[in-house]
Amino acid sequence: MGGGPARIREKMKGRRPRVIFLFVDGVGIGSADPGRNPFASQALPVFRELAGGRMLRLRDARRFGKGSSCVPVNATLGVAGLPQSGTGQTALLTGVNAPKFIGKHFGPYPFSTLRPLLAERNIFVRLQRSGQHVGYANAFPHRYFEYMAARPAMRAAVSSAWLATGLPLNTADRLARGEALSADITSERWNSRGFPAAPVLTPAEAGKRLARLSRDHDFLLFEYYETDHAGHSGLMEEAHAVLTRLDAFLGGILASMDHASTLLLLTSDHGNLEDLSTKSHTRNPVPLIAAGARHAEFVRTIRSLTDVTPAIVRLLSN
Numbered sequence: 474m475g476g477g478p479a480r481i482r483e484k485m486k487g488r489r490p491r492v493i494f495l496f497v498d499g500v501g502i503g504s505a506d507p508g509r510n511p512f513a514s515q516a517l518p519v520f521r522e523l524a525g526g527r528m529l530r531l532r533d534a535r536r537f538g539k540g541s542s543c544v545p546v547n548a549t550l551g552v553a554g555l556p557q558s559g560t561g562q563t564a565l566l567t568g569v570n571a572p573k574f575i576g577k578h579f580g581p582y583p584f585s586t587l588r589p590l591l592a593e594r595n596i597f598v599r600l601q602r603s604g605q606h607v608g609y610a611n612a613f614p615h616r617y618f619e620y621m622a623a624r625p626a627m628r629a630a631v632s633s634a635w636l637a638t639g640l641p642l643n644t645a646d647r648l649a650r651g652e653a654l655s656a657d658i659t660s661e662r663w664n665s666r667g668f669p670a671a672p673v674l675t676p677a678e679a680g681k682r683l684a685r686l687s688r689d690h691d692f693l694l695f696e697y698y699e700t701d702h703a704g705h706s707g708l709m710e711e712a713h714a715v716l717t718r719l720d721a722f723l724g725g726i727l728a729s730m731d732h733a734s735t736l737l738l739l740t741s742d743h744g745n746l747e748d749l750s751t752k753s754h755t756r757n758p759v760p761l762i763a764a765g766a767r768h769a770e771f772v773r774t775i776r777s778l779t780d781v782t783p784a785i786v787r788l789l790s791n
Contacts, residue, residue: 490736490766492785493687493726494694496565496631497719498558499701501744501757502545505530509750511712519724520716523762531757540732542769545758547777548743552578555754558701559583561742561778562630567594568782583630595634596692596782603790605691609635610683611656612648614668631696645669652686654679657699658722676718680725687735691789697722704745707752716746732765736788739763740781 505528507514512528521528524543525536534545548556550564552572557580563571571587572578583591592598597607609631621628632642643653648660648671655663658679660671674682687693703715726737739762744755761781763772767788774784 490734491687492692493737495739496696497700497739497741498698499704499745500741501747501755501759502529502531502534503747510747511709511716515713517720519720523764529760537769541764542772543760543762544772544775546761546775548759549756554578556743558742563587563591564778565742565781566596566634568779570779582627591634592637597634597638599786600692601638605789608690608693610654610686610693610695612643612653614645658718676721677725680722681729684726684729700746705752707749712746734766736766737764
């Protein structure tokens, strides 16, 4: 994920916070119906704490607390149809209205005419150009590199954006050394699928690792897509398992990060998991949850997916 820890620590003696960005695929803000919304039918203590002591819901989605703030974020971007990952993630990562740019929502991968835009305007590249130290915490098995070499058009938006920096993706070796995280948070699936062995972590331990890795970066992103898979399954039990893991992971991050010098952000690209009455995506707004340094200041400017990257760039450039 790059070097320069001494420079980062020196910078953090000043005023600019570092940013931990959790991109959580397919999570919108739903209703209070526990039969449809898994967020409403289980405890999720960390999510509730971040949302001011009660779960976010469509009728009450704007929260400002002492340590965290939450706002709803428009994911439809004024384009008809259901939001999709390719365009939603491109909009989130670049600040450009990707579905409007191509005239439709598209996914799961970036549309062909969006790839140059994603490469040129994504948040990793923009921060890198301004002298910020960026990182992408996910690790990938050797099989992934072989698959993508044969099918480059099927590369997802976040990994495509990262590769535009000229830096490599994390490998199994970095995961084994504790320098990255598995996409499932704990590495359980990594091991069960026959990839090179990696130590299995509890979700809280994984969160603590991410907080530790963030200390050597101005901006560090971790991508979690099992939420979207669970939403498409339509199974409440699977949704509960995924959200319980994510909740504990958040708890580990919050317990280990310096809240005075770090801003934790969590957001998504489109709704899905919050309404298990359908296996498709939703038009619901997605949450932007911010905790730590300057959280309330940050969320006040956010209305849609296109506002997130410009706000991060401003925060880390001033």
